[in-house]
Amino acid sequence: MSTFVVVGGAGRTGRRVVERLTAHGHRVVIASREAHDAPAGADVTRLDLASPDPAVFHDTEGIVISVEPPRGAESVLHEGVGQIAEIGAREDVPVILVSQIYLTRAAEHPEMTTRIDARSRGERALRTSGAQYTIIRPSWLHDLAANGVRVEQGDTGEGRISRDAVADAVVAALFDPSASGKTFELYDDAESGKPDWPSLFAALKPDPEAQDR
Ligand SMILES: NC(=O)c1ccc[n+]([C@@H]2O[C@H](COP(=O)([O-])OP(=O)(O)OC[C@H]3O[C@@H](n4cnc5c(N)ncnc54)[C@H](OP(=O)(O)O)[C@@H]3O)[C@@H](O)[C@H]2O)c1
Known part of the structure; x- marks a missing residue:
């Protein structure tokens, strides 16, 4: 039985990723700073992405990786992500990073400068690590049902974007080599119907x- 580690797996998007993986019979380790009750098929281990x-x-x-640190953006979103990237490269396993939009236009959101700068460095560390990776940049997240997506670069x-749709994208990317080495943004698009993830990934x-490389 294959095992996946979801850092931030107790968060609102991470939890949805865990639900999807366990529903498909995979074992999941939720890596979290806090003790949480684990759903069936999952275990929780204490981990701070800063170390x-x-x-x-x-x-x-x-x-x-789906984390939103309340503090310590640089040590978590840059250095911590960089360390996981190195582990992914060493273990030869895919690393899926949930990031965010606005990384290339930080001036539009000065209140997020510290986080955006740290995330940018974290993304770059992952891209240059040699790991198989996918970087998913959600737009503003909400908890309503997924209802079609628009994928952009x-x-x-x-x-x-619905957190359900982001979780669907994460799980699809974990199992699809055509998502590897790619970065994309996600937006709701009610017109587009059920996403055909393999075709969407292949077109990126x-x-x-x-x-x-
Ligand atoms: N809010 C938005 O509109 C928006 C937009 C675009 C992208 N995003 C990003 O999308 C992702 C998912 O967002 P969300 O709102 O679903 O997340 P969330 O519910 O806020 O959960 C974030 C998780 O991050 C974990 N975390 C924080 N610091 C950590 C650390 N140092 N080490 C390990 N885990 C840590 C927390 O877990 P513990 O407390 O259990 O440790 C928490 O469960 C995040 O990366 C977020 O920044 C958010």
Whole structure:
């Protein structure tokens, strides 16, 4: 039975990723700073992404990072993500990072500068780590049902996205090599119907850093 580690797996998006993986019969380790009740098929282990214990990621089939640190953006979103990226490269397992939009236009949200700068460095550390990775940049998150998605690259859009849709994208990317080496933004799009993730991933441009490998 394959095991996946979801860092931030007790959060609102992370929990949805855990539900999807356990529903498909996978074992999941929720890596969290706090003790939480684990759903069936999952265990919780204490981990702070600012100082991750590599042993948590031993023998895993894939790693998801979906964290929103209340403080310490640089040590979590840059250095911590960088350490997980190195582990992903060493263990040769996919790393799926839930990031955010506005990373290339921080001036639009000065209140998020510290977080955006740290996330940008974290994204770059993952792209250049040698790991198989996918970076998913949700727009503003909400808890309503998923109702179609628009996938973009280049970080120019505005909008909202269902946490359910983000979790669907994360799980699809974990199992689809055509998502590897790619960064994309996600927006709701009620017109588009049920997402065909393999086709959406295949149509994306690889990141230049991934092409250079
Ligand atoms: N809010 C938005 O509109 C928005 C938009 C775009 C992207 N995002 C990003 O999308 C992701 C999911 O967002 P969400 O709102 O669903 O998340 P959330 O419910 O706020 O959950 C975030 C999780 O991060 C974990 N966390 C925080 N600091 C950590 C650390 N140092 N080490 C390990 N885990 C840590 C927390 O887990 P514990 O407390 O259990 O440790 C928490 O469960 C986040 O990366 C968020 O920044 C959010």
